[in-house]
Amino acid sequence: MFTREIDFESVGRSLQLKQEVEGDVGCVVWDAAIVLAKYLEVREKGKRKLLKGSSVVELGAGTGCVGLAAALLGASHVTLTDLPELLPLLKINCAQNTPNIHGVAEVQQLTWGNTHQIQAIEVPDVILLADCIYYGESLEPLVSTVRSLSSSTTTVIMSYELRTDGNKPELQRKFFDLMEEYFTKERIPEQEHHSTYRSEDILIYEFRKR
Template sequence: MAAAAGDSDYFVREIEKNDGCALKVKQCYLGDVGCVVWDAAIVLAKYLETKQFHDPSCGVDVWAGSRVLELGAGTGVVGLMAATLGAQVTVTDLEDLQTLLKVNIQENQALISSGSITAKVLKWGEDVSEFKQPPHYVLMADCIYYEQSIVPLVESLKLLSGPDTCIICCYEQRTEGVNPKVEKQFFELLQQNFSCEEIPLDMQDPEFSSPDIHILHIRKKV
């Protein structure tokens, strides 16, 4: 029987929000790629806070009441940010990541008031009938990296998105090994059914952005 995780199995990363609070995200010393916060997740989380989505001084509050689904959530940092901004969030990943997601939801619950967040299992390419109502936003950070998962990932995006769903995809462009080939395959397949708009750096968080980390808005072709 696997031992229950104790505090010494985790190390914490703090992500400061624009309102002065900080998300405290536990990461694991041991585990697969989802156990740590990737740079693309920080860039995407901070993008969600930019004024086009959230500017209380002008009454802009896109996240309030929005249905948000995160794929390959890992530690859950992106979904947690959305929930603290008022979204109704479901963070999803493989079964192995559910404990970490739940620990991080618990850890940050005090920062979530009008929003909500739940963790669920969603393996790309498998049954998504549980996720009936198309979300307003699908979020994904650093999910384009594994050759075998490209076809199932695009399949899930097709099944989960409605005509009004905006997929916000953030990925780090990597030049080594199979990465360029995997990215090319992903975008070729995606473009059969979706259109993509690249978000320029000046629309992203001025501090947490980088020329090799891309943010795209992806929508189903009508």
């Protein structure tokens, strides 16, 4: 394992995230996760605060970067979720960062589309996703999970990396088509992202239930 440290200067604290040298895609911190975590930091300093005292669910959390950033920045309850094989690493990262975070952060198994597991999670104020438009077969279950976990007051914030290889452009287009049946969407302009942790290839969108 090797550790990635991500600083949050505005609160004078950092996350220490363990990553694995070998394993599935969820074992490392993806750039889209760092861009989203740092955008959350910028947002908490501005007028459209999102996290203070809120409940948060992160889907496809991987190492937990985004959800743990939310917990560090003031969320009161964060549920980090992923497939069963990712949970050991997620639990290590959750425990390691607990001294630095506000409120409670916990780890739960959630395979997208699993009704039983979805029902075990309370509808949160905020849903976070980083780089989850990745797998053709799980696109519809992902959207149905976001939909089931959202109320009319839930804010969904998602980042992803624009990819041009294989079927990725098609998957990304299909994801937005599915989401827009149930959600309004707003692109967060790049100039509102963190001034250093931004890239023209990494987009952030905010969704709300119609």
